[in-house]
Amino acid sequence: MMVQISLIALLVVVYVILSRFLKSSVALLGRSKSANEVRITYVSKMLNLGFTAVFVLLVCLVLGIGYGQLAIFFSSVFAVVGVALFAQWSILSNITASLIIFFGFPYRVGDWVKVVDKDDEILGQILEISSFHVIIHRLSGDVVTYPNSLILQKAVVRFANKEAAQAMSQFSVKPAEDEATAPPPM
Missing domain, CATH: 2.30.30.60 (SH3 type barrels.)
Known part of the structure; x- marks a missing residue:
């Protein structure tokens, strides 16, 4: 039990440090590309959302939740999100393209x-x-x-x-x- 608490504490510390690094890196890159502040905030939030999902997944694994249970949960979530976004695939593609444009558009x-x-x-x-x-x-x-x-x-x-x-x-x-x-x- 003490090992799990230590690992979770370590994950939280790493999450906070990497989250701040990610936010400052995106802000620095956005300013170097003369991006709008609203756009920098949007991209930072989108990347932070994905990073938070990975953090929650790691915490669940440390707590001993089985791979099978996580696989069922995440496949159910992805199925619901996939059905919801199927009719609006152009919105999803534009959001993805927005991230690509932010990092790679010349x-x-x-x-x-x-x-x-x-x-x-x-x-x-x-x-x-x-x-x-x-x-x-x-x-x-x-x-x-x-x-x-x-x-x-x-x-x-x-x-x-x-x-x-x-x-x-x-x-x-x-x-x-x-x-x-x-x-x-x-």
């Missing part, structure tokens, strides 16, 4: 990008990378809300500045003074 808020899409030109400046969408302000002035799961599946071109993006646009963007000096159409 573009930041303020970058000029073009999402290579055959149906529409999505070229503009990234305004926000949220939990479910990347919000892009297009050259034409409108705002596109592009799902995270789709932006990971498409090629994305990053431009050095607005002028380089305008040069690659399939739509001609002319300054107002050029239109005034242009010859009238025949």
Whole structure:
């Protein structure tokens, strides 16, 4: 019994230390990528939730709860969650894509990008990378809300500045003074 209490105390200490390390690491990485504070908090909470589940699993094993009992419990939970999320699989994929974008997306808020899409030109400046969408302000002035799961599946071109993006646009963007000096159409 004393061994179990010691192991649980050790697990709690390790959990607290690793939890703080995880939170500070995510915050440091988020700030280095110029991520929004709300987004940093969201990613930190999502990772902490998974870390807490592993901690609870380890405590259950230390307490002597059998593998069979844990397997039945977790398979039941996963079955219920799976059925609940089956109809909303796009939400789950966007949440997963959000975590991937946070850690591995090479573009930041303020970058000029073009999402290579055959149906529409999505070229503009990234305004926000949220939990479910990347919000892009297009050259034409409108705002596109592009799902995270789709932006990971498409090629994305990053431009050095607005002028380089305008040069690659399939739509001609002319300054107002050029239109005034242009010859009238025949």
